[in-house]
Amino acid sequence: MKRLFFALLATVLAAPAFAVCEFKADTASQTYRIGPFLDATDGVTAETGLTIANTDIRLSKAGGNMAAKNSGGGTHDEEGLYQVTINEFDTDIEGALQISIQDASHVPVWHDCLVLG
Secondary structure: OHHHHHHHHHHHHHOOOOOOOEEEOOOOOEEEEEOOOEEOOOOOOEOOOOOEOHHHEEEEEOOOOOEEOOOOOEEEEEOOEEEEEEOOOOOOOOEEEEEEEEEOOEEEEEEEEEEEO
């Protein structure tokens, strides 16, 4: 019984931790924190002064081609994390939603999310 307990404990501790990113379909004003944005030179230093426009935020809806987010950019929250508001036009298709932000000043950032009806 001890072996089973320790085997299960080791499995749980070795499992990767991740957060689920879910949005409601066709819903306005859903705030989401994306990042961390890390410096492209060292890959460690948090980028806290970026200007992120809606055209910098690329979305792939249900596996489709990447396109610019509808409106609104990102604002720095803390430690290289940025707040982005996802709206009803960004979530008009149910299924997978990939959010991607790439720039020469930071390492690429992307999150894989779901849009649920």
